Amino acid sequence: MAPWVYQAEINSLAMRTQGAAAATATNWVLFAVFNITFIPVVYFLYPETACRTLEDLDVYFDRDSLHPTIIPINDKIAKQCKRPLEAIEAEGSRVAATKAIDFKASTSEHVENVDV
Incomplete structure (x- = not known):
C-alpha cells in the first residue's frame, strides 16, 4: 500500500x-x-541521439554495425553531438540506392481469391 x-x-x-x-x-x-x-547512468551508458535520424539509430543498434557494443563507453562517435560522418555517408548510399530503383517497372498487382 x-x-x-x-x-x-x-x-x-x-x-x-x-x-x-x-x-x-x-x-x-x-x-x-x-x-x-x-x-550518470544515462550520461555514460546511453548513446547520443541528437542530430540523428531514425535510420542512423537503426544502423547504430544493428548487429552488423561497426560498434562492438550498444553501451557507448569510450565510443566517441556515439557520444558526439554532431551527426557522425558514417551516418551521413550511409544516408547518401541509401538515397542513391533508392534513386536506382525503377518504380514503374516494379509494380505489383494485388489479387485475392474469394470463394463464393
Whole structure:
C-alpha cells in the first residue's frame, strides 16, 4: 500500500499530520535519489541521439554495425553531438540506392481469391 495512506491508519490522531509529513518526505526523497542516480547512468551508458535520424539509430543498434557494443563507453562517435560522418555517408548510399530503383517497372498487382 502507498506510504502516505498506510501511515494514516497506524498513527494516532495527534501524530497523523507528522506521520503524513514524514511519509510524504520519505517518498519524495526516495524519488529524488533514484533520479539523481540515473544522471550518470544515462550520461555514460546511453548513446547520443541528437542530430540523428531514425535510420542512423537503426544502423547504430544493428548487429552488423561497426560498434562492438550498444553501451557507448569510450565510443566517441556515439557520444558526439554532431551527426557522425558514417551516418551521413550511409544516408547518401541509401538515397542513391533508392534513386536506382525503377518504380514503374516494379509494380505489383494485388489479387485475392474469394470463394463464393
